[in-house]
Amino acid sequence: MPREKIDRITAEHRWFLDQFNYHILVCAGLGCPGNDDILRALGQTVRNRQLTDEVLIRKVGCMGLCSAGPLVLIRPGDLMYQKVQPEDAEEIIASLGKKPVERLLLSPDLAFFTRQHKNVLRLSGRIDPESLPDYLVAGGYQALLQALFAMQPTDILRCIQESGLRGRGGAGYPTGLKWSTVARAQGSPKYLICNADEGDPGAFMDRSLLESTPYAILEGMTVAAYAVGASEGFIYVRAEYPLAVQRLKRAIRDAEQNNLLGHSICGSNLNFRVQIRLGAGAFVCGEETALIRSIEGRRGLPRPRPPYPAEKGLRGRPTLINNVETYANIPSVITNGPEWWARLGTDKSRGTKVFALTGTIRNTGLIEVPMGMPLREIVYDIGGGLPGGHALKAVQTGGPSGGCIPAALLDTPVTYESLNELGSIMGSGGMIVIDDSASMVDIVTYFMAFCRDESCGKCTPCRVGTAQIHNLLTKFQNRKATMADLEMLEWLCDLVRNTSLCGLGQSAPNPVLSALRFFRQEFLDCILTDQNHEEVRP
Amino acid sequence: MTTPILTLTIDGKEVSGLAGETILQVARENGFFIPTLCWLDGLTSAGSCRLCMVEIKGSAALHPACITLIQEGMAVTTSSERLLRYRRAIIELLFSERNHVCAVCVVNGHCELQTLAQQLGIDHISFPGLYPDLPVDASHPRFVIDHNRCILCTRCVRVCGEIEGAHTWDVKNRGVRSQIVADFDTPWGDSTTCTGCGKCVHVCPTGALFEKGKSVAEMFKKPLGLPYLKAIRDLGV
Numbered sequence: 009m010p011r012e013k014i015d016r017i018t019a020e021h022r023w024f025l026d027q028f029n030y031h032i033l034v035c036a037g038l039g040c041p042g043n044d045d046i047l048r049a050l051g052q053t054v055r056n057r058q059l060t061d062e063v064l065i066r067k068v069g070c071m072g073l074c075s076a077g078p079l080v081l082i083r084p085g086d087l088m089y090q091k092v093q094p095e096d097a098e099e100i101i102a103s104l105g106k107k108p109v110e111r112l113l114l115s116p117d118l119a120f121f122t123r124q125h126k127n128v129l130r131l132s133g134r135i136d137p138e139s140l141p142d143y144l145v146a147g148g149y150q151a152l153l154q155a156l157f158a159m160q161p162t163d164i165l166r167c168i169q170e171s172g173l174r175g176r177g178g179a180g181y182p183t184g185l186k187w188s189t190v191a192r193a194q195g196s197p198k199y200l201i202c203n204a205d206e207g208d209p210g211a212f213m214d215r216s217l218l219e220s221t222p223y224a225i226l227e228g229m230t231v232a233a234y235a236v237g238a239s240e241g242f243i244y245v246r247a248e249y250p251l252a253v254q255r256l257k258r259a260i261r262d263a264e265q266n267n268l269l270g271h272s273i274c275g276s277n278l279n280f281r282v283q284i285r286l287g288a289g290a291f292v293c294g295e296e297t298a299l300i301r302s303i304e305g306r307r308g309l310p311r312p313r314p315p316y317p318a319e320k321g322l323r324g325r326p327t328l329i330n331n332v333e334t335y336a337n338i339p340s341v342i343t344n345g346p347e348w349w350a351r352l353g354t355d356k357s358r359g360t361k362v363f364a365l366t367g368t369i370r371n372t373g374l375i376e377v378p379m380g381m382p383l384r385e386i387v388y389d390i391g392g393g394l395p396g397g398h399a400l401k402a403v404q405t406g407g408p409s410g411g412c413i414p415a416a417l418l419d420t421p422v423t424y425e426s427l428n429e430l431g432s433i434m435g436s437g438g439m440i441v442i443d444d445s446a447s448m449v450d451i452v453t454y455f456m457a458f459c460r461d462e463s464c465g466k467c468t469p470c471r472v473g474t475a476q477i478h479n480l481l482t483k484f485q486n487r488k489a490t491m492a493d494l495e496m497l498e499w500l501c502d503l504v505r506n507t508s509l510c511g512l513g514q515s516a517p518n519p520v521l522s523a524l525r526f527f528r529q530e531f532l533d534c535i536l537t538d539q540n541h542e543e544v545r546p
Numbered sequence: 547m548t549t550p551i552l553t554l555t556i557d558g559k560e561v562s563g564l565a566g567e568t569i570l571q572v573a574r575e576n577g578f579f580i581p582t583l584c585w586l587d588g589l590t591s592a593g594s595c596r597l598c599m600v601e602i603k604g605s606a607a608l609h610p611a612c613i614t615l616i617q618e619g620m621a622v623t624t625s626s627e628r629l630l631r632y633r634r635a636i637i638e639l640l641f642s643e644r645n646h647v648c649a650v651c652v653v654n655g656h657c658e659l660q661t662l663a664q665q666l667g668i669d670h671i672s673f674p675g676l677y678p679d680l681p682v683d684a685s686h687p688r689f690v691i692d693h694n695r696c697i698l699c700t701r702c703v704r705v706c707g708e709i710e711g712a713h714t715w716d717v718k719n720r721g722v723r724s725q726i727v728a729d730f731d732t733p734w735g736d737s738t739t740c741t742g743c744g745k746c747v748h749v750c751p752t753g754a755l756f757e758k759g760k761s762v763a764e765m766f767k768k769p770l771g772l773p774y775l776k777a778i779r780d781l782g783v
């Protein structure tokens with residue numbers, strides 16, 4: 009019966025949407041300022057012109073091209089207007105069904121749009137993030153219904169395993185394998201956690217997903233709960249993401265009211281509840297064992313693994329922990345089948361990946377591409393190249409845990425393996441374009457200061473080592489370094505990487521090591537020679 | 547059910563231990579030296595100082611011996627040149643972190659940090675001192691905490707919480723700014739939880755915690771028999 013209820017809501021909402029000749033979609037992401045005013049102005053104009061029966065104005069999630077925001081999309085016809093201001097409302101409404109407003113028009117065949125492959129971002133910027141009916145009309149919750157009524161948990165585990173999906177939180181651990189471990193682990197209840205702590209500077213993929221398609225994340229989590237036998241779920245989200253939290257709360261409430269969460273979901277025997285936990289903005293709380301301790305109400309400190317959370321996690325029980333984007337991928341893997349999904353990307357890095365493209369680049373924003381796409385295409389085609397005559401120096405991936413790919417290696421395909429080979433990591437999806445005016449020494453000093461400040465302080469090498477490395481790097485910045493300092497720098501990086509307790513310390517030296525590998529000369533240039541030694545003390 | 551006996555090799559020598567024992571336990575039982583600082587028999591292991599790292603054949607990563615359980619057929623190396631270099635550097639990092647002037651310290655001559663430095667052959671500190679400006683809290687009637695000598699091993703935190711059951715100590719801030727605090731960061735003397743048992747003072751490996759009235763090199767730390775206390779606690783006596 010609850011299934012029929014869903015079908016009914018879907019049919020009624022589709023009928024409602026179809027009444028209108030025009031849909032005007034306005035980006036209401038946190039990154040687009042002033043969109044409330046635009047919504048209001050458009051609404052007022054429609055009322056003034058007595059078009060309320062014809063034109064439907066809706067707020068939607070991020071459409072991706074943040075640098076051209078606020079964006080407005082007119083359907084049908086998919087006309088996209090950029091940098092819209094409230095004053096443009098009259099003109100936009102007047103043009104409906106006539107010639108588009110040329111001055112605001114964004115060409116739909118921009119490489120930014122055509123070269124992307126949207127899978128998890130498919131509905132982002134197309135539906136109202138706070139409307140369950142919208143999500144249902146767009147095909148939402150079909151994966152859950154299919155999972156609950158046409159598949160056994162083991163079928164789902166097999167499906168995820170065959171798809172080759174790897175965790176999108178940074179390390180790229182095979183998702184199917186993790187799920188099977190939790191499903192097999194002894195102990196009850198089992199818990200499920202969605203890691204939405206996203207703390208890397210420059211990354212906003214997860215925030216955007218939470219703000220744009222919160223139901224898709226809940227659906228992915230619910231499918232996972234059914235597959236591994238979890239009865240309670242937590243979304244650990246940073247308190248700095250107020251809009252995401254607000255929308256998640258709303259989504260959870262609507263899902264509960266429509267029997268898509270809670271007791272006996274859709275009449276099946278699945279019981280699954282989800283709660284939100286707020287993180288206070290410590291980077292280390294994104295590390296899974298620290299995150300779990302934080303949910304338990306304790307200080308967010310990592311602990312050595314094993315045991316892994318899959319065996320002993322929250323409250324000592326088997327716990328599945330995945331990233332936001334990992335869960336957001338689940339519905340499409342289920343509905344389209346693992347073979348369809350596995351055809352995207354490369355053999356070992358399958359599917360698509362969302363990146364937050366920032367730095368010195370024309371089209372900053374959120375993009376999704378099939379894995380294996382060369383960096384060059386991302387930077388020059390999708391990103392539109394560098395503005396203001398700047399030349400490309402490097403692309404930084406993985407934030408404070410990653411490294412840089414120099415311009416000469418721009419044909420590197422974006423896969424877990426090829427980035428690792430170059431000493432960087434895929435990370436969670438931060439991608440910073442660095443131009444030739446930037447100093448690599450400055451950039452790595454910045455990242456090291458970040459790691460020093462975000463180190464939890466539990467283990468010696470990370471706590472003291474990052475502080476010592478940072479001090480050494482400032483010597484390079486001030487051009488007061490010696491050859492001995494360079495040697496010491498490399499030795500400390502080796503020490504911190506190999507002896508730290510958790511991923512934060514283990515990966516903190518990555519930016520430095522990567523910069524030393526590709527831009528060693530910049531460090532050598534900061535070393536005091538005898539000559540400038542004399543200049544310093546006349 | 548009997549606990550299975552596992553065999554493994556440590557530095558090439560064949561040894562055996564019970565399933566559930568750590569590498570450190572089995573190594574010590576068999577006379578191998580692995581330095582430790584945060585670990586203390588009778589307290590939960592934190593695995594945080596990273597001194598006890600060992601190599602395990604077939605694994606590229608290093609593993610803390612105090613927390614890693616033995617496995618059948620494991621081949622452990624406790625003292626390669628690489629491990630010794632790392633251990634020396636970790637001790638040197640601890641010395642560089644705060645103000646460890648042994649010559650004027652109450653535990654000079656019987657300090658675990660100093661002893662380890664000697665055992666590992668450290669004769670100078672390669673890293674410049676960070677010397678933060680930290681307080682000495684002498685508000686307690688009988689004890690003093692000198693944060694300048696603290697290595698953040700959290701033994702005091704654990705003994706007070708796990709054995710004495712008072713949970714007076716915890717850590718505030720993070721990274722290099724971490725600091726041990728009493729209650730909600732009050733002077734120790736104002737603590738409403740401290741029972742004055744002195745356990746923290748005696749498990750502290752350095753001169754950070756000491757008894758009042760002790761001058762240079764006069765403070766000796768007594769072994770508390772923690773495993774015994776823990777057993778009594780677990781029995782609920």
Ligand SMILES: Cc1cc2nc3c(=O)[nH]c(=O)nc-3n(C[C@H](O)[C@H](O)[C@H](O)COP(=O)(O)O)c2cc1C
Nearest residue numbers: 175176177203205206294295296330331334511512
């Ligand atoms: C310092 C540190 C920060 C992390 N931050 C995040 C984060 O913000 N979001 C996230 O999903 N994973 C983060 N991780 C990775 C998690 O520990 C964990 O591997 C991940 O949530 C697993 O999900 P996945 O398998 O879906 O990738 C972090 C790891 C470390 C070491």
Ligand code: SF4
Nearest residue numbers: 464466467470510513
């Ligand atoms: S590596 Fe850094 S963040 Fe991780 S436990 Fe050690 S001090 Fe804490």
Ligand code: SF4
Nearest residue numbers: 706740741743744746
């Ligand atoms: S004296 Fe005893 S109760 Fe007081 S802080 Fe130390 S261990 Fe805790």
Ligand code: SF4
Nearest residue numbers: 696697699700702750
């Ligand atoms: S006061 Fe002593 S026991 Fe406590 S953390 Fe510092 S060094 Fe360790």
Ligand code: FES
Nearest residue numbers: 593595596598612
């Ligand atoms: S003794 Fe093992 S990490 Fe401190």
